[in-house]
Amino acid sequence: MNNYKSLAIALVSIIFLGACNSEKQEKTADGVEYVLIESDNGSSFEEGDFAIYSLKLIDSKDSVMLDSKDVGELPVQINDSILSTRGPLFSILKELKLGDSIKTKLTASQVLTEGFQQPVAQDKDGAERLTVYAKAIQKLDTAGFMEWQQQKRAEAMEKMQKDAEKQKGIDDEIIQGFLSENNIEAEKTESGLYYMVTEETSGEKPESGDTVRVNYVGKLLDGTVFDTSYEDVAKESDVYNPEREYGPIEIPIGKGRVIRGWDEGIMLLNEGSEATLYIPSGLGYGPRGSGAVIPPNSSLIFDVELVEVK
Missing domain, CATH: 3.10.50.40 (Chitinase A; domain 3)
Structure with missing residues (x-):
């Protein structure tokens, strides 16, 4: 056995x-x-x-x-x-x-x-x-693959929307924390943009499609300057480019030629006004960031001056 x-x-x-x-x-x-x-x-x-x-x-x-x-x-x-x-x-x-x-x-x-x-x-x-x-x-087969692609695109779009909505809440919390910590009173738009007008004028407001001239300083929330139209600020902040022409930049506004936070924020101002824009990442450079200077999902600060509405 x-x-x-x-x-x-x-x-x-x-x-x-x-x-x-x-x-x-x-x-x-x-x-x-x-x-x-x-x-x-x-x-x-x-x-x-x-x-x-x-x-x-x-x-x-x-x-x-x-x-x-x-x-x-x-x-x-x-x-x-x-x-x-x-x-x-x-x-x-x-x-x-x-x-x-x-x-x-x-x-x-x-x-x-x-x-x-x-x-x-x-x-x-x-x-x-x-x-x-x-x-x-x-x-x-070819038909099946086309259907597969459509499904994957739909899934990717749904994921992007969910991620963007989640990040919007995170950005808002971060910006509110920054404003509170620095005793800053800023207004908030429906999109999540915060702004504070620092120099008010009675000039005309630009409309979508207008060409505007703008001076600016772009910063991360930690104060790091990553870009500016002012030559002296560029030199002080170690971002000076001798090949660049400094001074107000000229752009069409409201047409997607700049980040959404600019398209919206500049159109809130009167010609000659100055303001600080607190831009959540979804209205900035999003999950991709921008080069080595702006990390993914970064909320940004822009000090802007609307020099002229053409």
Whole structure:
């Protein structure tokens, strides 16, 4: 009886170990090696099909560089003549079947430069080995892919709106805190713009489409000056550009040629007036920021003078 029991345990162990060790070393027709982690024996992708992949990139320090869960899935049209020029990653992807998931190690240059035709970041070494996980999750024809794109656009728009609404509340709290801390009394518009007129005049107000001339100083809430039309302020604040012509800038107002906070704020003023605008990020540069000077989701301060309405 004990012999039968031992045999049964051994068989179960063999089956269990076989199930856990189902990964297979594979090689593409181009000679690129990868590990097949899982396969559903799904259908192959044919020339012209649209394949949707999930993708995850992990660097040599085990930090996640990219994850489809955060940035969305990767759509690829199967076109051998094009994909064969995009390096080893796409050599693997084009040979996967629906439901296949794989793991491979490739250099940053192979993935980014060859695969996605993007430069390797300055803080990365092109020879750094990245661990790549990918899975073929959908197979679509042209009509199906167009529908997929529309759905993704709608989802992205909905997410942007939700994020913007959430950020609007955060910005308002930050600006209110700043005003309270500095004993500033400012008026608030329906959009969330705060403003304080510091020099009132009886000049005409600009209307949408008018050309105006404006002097300004742009600052972060911590007081850092990032741009100005005044040469002396630029020199004092270490943002002077000798190639720039200083003085009032001339812009059409109310036409989206400047940030929304300016379009709205300048039209609240009379010609000759001066004011300080406290602009939430949604009316400024939003989640992208602006270069290295204005971080993402930054509320901004602009001291402005409406010099002339043309």
